[in-house]
């Protein structure tokens with residue numbers, strides 16, 4: 001390993017929380033201490049950095065956290081940090097606090113903040129923590145697996161009552177601009193329709209007409225329910241339900257699952273991958289690296305230049321989408 005190139009590291013969680021962010025934080029703390037570093041916890045994302053809401057972390061702070069959802073460091077969105085002044089102040093606080101390496105656990109937005117800090121001379125490593133799976137340079141993001149399983153269980157329950165009443169149900173899942181949760185939940189629950197922003201051209205009347213025709217075809221075949229999984233990025237679930245019911249005469253209900261998808265005890269996969277990523281981030285800092293994102297590709301944990309990683313575009317796999325539609329026909 002050699003002599004670490006940093007002495008004190010900081011860790012923060014930023015943006016929407018994600019189950020198993022705690023496992024990543026815990027690994028940063030425990031591996032950091034094991035490598036002989038001081039570890040500081042910055043609370044409430046970049047807000048805490050600007051307000052110097054910073055505490056010294058010991059192993060004890062992370063006790064009993066691996067099985068808990070949410071983030072023990074709290075999280076926030078911070079508009080001030082999007083400004084050059086805010087970023088300059090953030091770098092100054094790091095220097096004042098003796099933080100010469102920072103681990104940012106968050107999504108694409110948080111990574112842009114990390115990029116700015118790296119440009120200002122703070123060694124920064126990003127760990128992908130978002131339920132949306134919308135970071136192109138990694139096949140895995142912390143929390144996606146748990147969120148999908150949580151949503152899947154909820155959808156199974158909605159399907160039971162939907163079948164009893166012979167209704168059509170629209171379930172809206174999270175994903176601001178990304179349809180991965182919808183695609184996975186749709187496939188996992190055998191949904192009849194899966195609506196994702198990546199394949200939506202913005203023409204809502206056309207989309208609704210396709211759903212209406214599909215629903216009527218299925219009714220003619222004797223299907224007793226029709227489940228539509230709609231990504232938040234497509235949205236408008238309540239209006240869609242009203243219009244489908246008016247056009248078909250089939251009772252239609254919309255459910256927006258909302259923030260329940262972001263909470264809860266993380267799955268084993270999320271706990272293990274998040275732990276590995278936390279450890280990997282610390283070892284990158286120890287090796288003197290900065291402006292890197294920890295990722296997972298082709299069965300291995302890896303790291304990639306943050307500028308390169310953020311410039312990549314993520315695409316939904318066409319084959320998976322095609323099969324999901326075929327299976328729900």
Ligand SMILES: Nc1ncnc2c1ncn2[C@@H]1O[C@H](COP(=O)(O)OP(=O)(O)O)[C@@H](O)[C@H]1O
Nearest residue numbers: 015016077078081082106107108109110112113
């Ligand atoms: N372009 C940017 N420059 C600097 N900081 C940013 C930028 N975009 C986002 N951030 C910081 O990261 C925070 C979280 O970003 P957000 O997009 O809300 O969540 P996520 O990181 O989960 O994608 C923002 O509130 C802001 O403090």
Ligand SMILES: O=P(O)(O)OC[C@H]1O[C@](O)(COP(=O)(O)O)[C@@H](O)[C@@H]1O
Nearest residue numbers: 015016107130131132174175176232
């Ligand atoms: O908690 P909020 O502020 O309502 O944000 C909701 C958004 O956060 C997410 O859960 C996660 O998004 P980020 O990872 O980009 O923060 C989105 O799916 C959702 O649109």
Ligand SMILES: [Mg+2]
Nearest residue numbers: 107108109130
């Ligand atoms: Mg994001």
